[in-house]
Amino acid sequence: xGELSDRFGELMARMAxxxxxxxxxxxxxxxxxxxLVEEVTPEVPxxxxxxxxxxxxxxxLLPKDQCTPTALKARFGSAAAAHAYLETALGSAPTKxxxxxxxxxxxxxGAWPARARALARSGPQLGSVNEEAIAQLEARLLRRIDxxxxxxxxxxxxxxxxxx
Numbered sequence: 001x002g003e004l005s006d007r008f009g010e011l012m013a014r015m016a017x018x019x020x021x022x023x024x025x026x027x028x029x030x031x032x033x034x035x036l037v038e039e040v041t042p043e044v045p046x047x048x049x050x051x052x053x054x055x056x057x058x059x060x061l062l063p064k065d066q067c068t069p070t071a072l073k074a075r076f077g078s079a080a081a082a083h084a085y086l087e088t089a090l091g092s093a094p095t096k097x098x099x100x101x102x103x104x105x106x107x108x109x110g111a112w113p114a115r116a117r118a119l120a121r122s123g124p125q126l127g128s129v130n131e132e133a134i135a136q137l138e139a140r141l142l143r144r145i146d147x148x149x150x151x152x153x154x155x156x157x158x159x160x161x162x163x164x
Contacts, residue, residue, distance in 0.1 A: 067108040069100035
């Protein structure tokens with residue numbers, strides 16, 4: 001029994017040493033990444049707490065001059081084609097509304113308009129509506145995070161290309 005206790009103590013000591021090395025390595029990696037990010041990001045004025053890109057909402061899907069109903073008609077030809085494009089870019093639509101004014105608003109805002117009634121409802125009989133609204137919000141947030149991640153990756157790639 002004493003031998004098992006000694007072996008267990010040795011094993012725990014080796015594991016603690018390995019954990020310490022792992023944490024040290026992770027800490028060094030985090031510090032190196034932080035330094036790279038600080039070199040890449042522009043300096044933020046002292047009054048601003050977060051980078052502007054993180055505060056921004058959804059980005060327009062097209063340049064502003066291309067979000068007008070006339071420009072969208074010329075680009076897509078039909079409202080159904082524009083609506084299908086939006087569904088591939090933003091996920092399923094909360095409504096099947098396909099007017100050019102509505103579509104131009106969605107292209108300009110970069111997100112489906114939130115249904116106020118769905119977000120404001122509560123109660124046990126309307127739980128599925130709230131869950132649907134929350135699921136749509138979650139999907140929009142995940143798409144926004146993916147967009148931000150792509151932008152960060154692009155910035156890192158540009159930085160690495162400049163260094164080489």
